[in-house]
Amino acid sequence: MADLPREIRGVMIPVSNGRVLLPNATVAEVITYATPERIADAPDWLLGRLAWRGWRLPLFSYSMLTEASQAEGYSNAKVAVLKALGGQARMPFLAxxxxxxxxxxxxxxDLLIPSGDARERRTGVLAEVLVRDDHAQIPDLEAIETLVARALAA
Incomplete structure (x- = not known):
């Protein structure tokens, strides 16, 4: 059995009321925010679709999905294009x-310390952690992809 890597390159992504931690390989690109095309009858956390390299990406608010925030600010907003993990040909990326x-x-x-109460985990949150002195959440990308796919199919 191969040894696991001793360190992983990650990205700490600022979101409203917190940060998310993801492996660097998950992020395809960071782009400037543009007003998304609305999706009829979508939940509030699904903000719309953005055009990116020939794709129409579903743009979601992690903070609204996890109920950490009721609304989003857009003055410093960027968009992280994430590689989808679910293998859905129609949705290879999320925004x-x-x-x-x-x-x-x-x-x-040694630097990744679990924090928070795992029994009180919110939708879309895989874990709460400390990295050095930074609190962050590790998103449950598979669950988020499923929620996005269901919302788009409705």
């Missing part, structure tokens, strides 16, 4: 609304 530029971090087992 995450951010509140600024992501920051590269090196994550090791």
């Amino acid at each position: 995450l609304l951010t509140q600024g530029f992501p920051r590269l971090v090196t994550v090791t087992q």
Whole structure:
């Protein structure tokens, strides 16, 4: 069995009322925010669709999805284009609304400390962690992809 890597390159992504931590390989690109095309009858956290490299990406608010925020600000907003994990040919990417530029971090087992109560986990949150002195959430991307796909199919 191959040894697991001792460190992982990650990105700390600012969102309203917090940060999310993802592997750097998950982020395809960070782009300037543009007003998305609305999706009829979509939940509030599904902000619309953005055009990107020939795709119409579903743009979601992680903070609104996880109920950490009721609304989003757009003055410093960027969009992190994420590689979808679910293998759906019609949705190979998702767009995450951010509140600024992501920051590269090196994550090791010693630096990643679980925090929060796992029994009180919210929708879309896989774990709450501390990386050095930064609180962050690790999003449950598979669950988020499923929620986005269901909302688009409705």
